[in-house]
Amino acid sequence: MIQKMVNLKSLSVFLLHLVFVLFVVEVASAQSLSPDFYKKQCPKVEDIVKRTTASFLSRAPSLAGPLLRMHFHDCFVRGCDGSVLINSTKGNQAEKDGFPNLTLRGFQVIDAVKSALEKECPGIVSCADILAVVARDAVTMMNGPSWKVPLGRRDGRVSLASDANNNLPAPFSNFSTLQSSFAALGLNVKDLAVLSGGHTLGISHCPPFSNRLYNFTGKGDTDPSMDQNYVATLKKNKCTTAGDTTSIVEMDPGSAKIFDTSYYTLVSKRRGLFESDAALLTNSVTKAYVQQQMNPSTATFFKDFGDSMVKMGNIGVLTGKAGEIRKICSRIN
Structure with a gap:
């Protein structure tokens, strides 16, 4: 009887340990980004982003800098969650209208990319990931380097102008x-x-x-x-x-x-x-x-x-079941 109780206790400890391990693995998996994240659900994602971005930069190459800056400004406020793209509403002044972001340009590029991706694979690709890939492509198209962009970010639901005002490095910083x-x-x-x-x-x-x-x-x-x-x-x-x-x-x-x-x-x-x-x-x-x-x-x-x-693009990312995949980048679902 005692031996049976010991065995049951050991089994319980083992099962508890197994559940913990599976939980850790699930969390680690959810938090990891991968360049192949959309390989099965939207295999043409990078081609669509590149083609759409190129259609704008071929006509207005001056947008390359702003598109790179937009990704930077997104990541430095609440992490790389696409919150810089959200429009203000009657009850909320969003990041986009924070003082450091008033000169941001290129939102039409992100909107066009999102529209093209929604036609190809609706509800799959996040606006946060679009920002990261567009920034890379903008650099590459201006004779800069290319790099593999880890993907799998989800979009945030919170966007506050006060966060942009308080957290973005100022040009007059020491x-x-x-x-x-x-x-x-x-x-x-x-x-x-x-x-x-x-x-x-x-x-x-x-x-x-x-x-x-x-x-x-x-x-x-x-x-x-x-x-x-x-x-x-x-x-x-x-x-x-x-x-x-x-x-x-x-x-x-x-x-x-x-x-x-x-x-x-x-x-x-x-x-x-x-x-x-x-x-x-x-x-x-x-x-x-x-x-x-x-x-x-x-x-x-x-x-x-x-x-x-890549390192910056990992800041505060939402993965797994956190956040959402916005249907339109400028507003929460």
């Missing part, structure tokens, strides 16, 4: 602020230097950096860390007044539609547009990385960018 912001999301100093290189694509309006030109310390002065010849050029030809809100400036002049390493050359010459660009020269690790990318024989930027984008 190094310690940037480092803390990235570290909080599992990104290291190298990732900071690498992802900053995304500024090789795209443009900016004057307000994010005009204080560097006209009123850096509140005394009508310029930022001494910025090349003064560049300051003079910007004041003369681009942002001609401190209150200019309409003029645009290429973040990587002469190369804003080509993904290359010239951004790092500009930063090394103290011609990075934002204080966050200049901050890369204030840390020994990021400064060394900037200098490394200037030499074609030592440059690792293309490979590093793909690696850091």
Whole structure:
């Protein structure tokens, strides 16, 4: 009788252990992303994304930078869950209308990709995954690197402008602020230097950096860390007044539609547009990385960018039964 009780106890312990193991495996499986996630349910997903994205970029290559930026802004707020795509409603101001996101562009590309995928495989591909693949394709189409995008994200149901206002790194951030912001999301100093290189694509309006030109310390002065010849050029030809809100400036002049390493050359010459660009020269690790990318024989930027984008794309993802697969990216089901 005692032996039977011992055996039953052992069996119970074994079954409990088995249930725990299966639970852990299920959770681990649910949380893992894979480039082959849609292989059976929507095998043409990447072809459709690429073809649709190309149809826009062939006509408006200037959208490449904004599409890359959109993925970054999505991942840094509530993780990579597509919440940046949601429209505001009468009762909620969404991320899209947060101050840092007011200049985001390219939503029509994401909507077109989603529409094409809904025709091919309705209710299968998330808007969060679309953002990640479009960002990769935008970079590749501008002569940049390609990388395998792990897929399987689900879409979030919460989007708050306050989150965007509070969590997105500002262009006037110093190094310690940037480092803390990235570290909080599992990104290291190298990732900071690498992802900053995304500024090789795209443009900016004057307000994010005009204080560097006209009123850096509140005394009508310029930022001494910025090349003064560049300051003079910007004041003369681009942002001609401190209150200019309409003029645009290429973040990587002469190369804003080509993904290359010239951004790092500009930063090394103290011609990075934002204080966050200049901050890369204030840390020994990021400064060394900037200098490394200037030499074609030592440059690792293309490979590093793909690696850091995959890492960033894993931030706070929703998988398994969490979230939803939105039918329309701009609104919750």
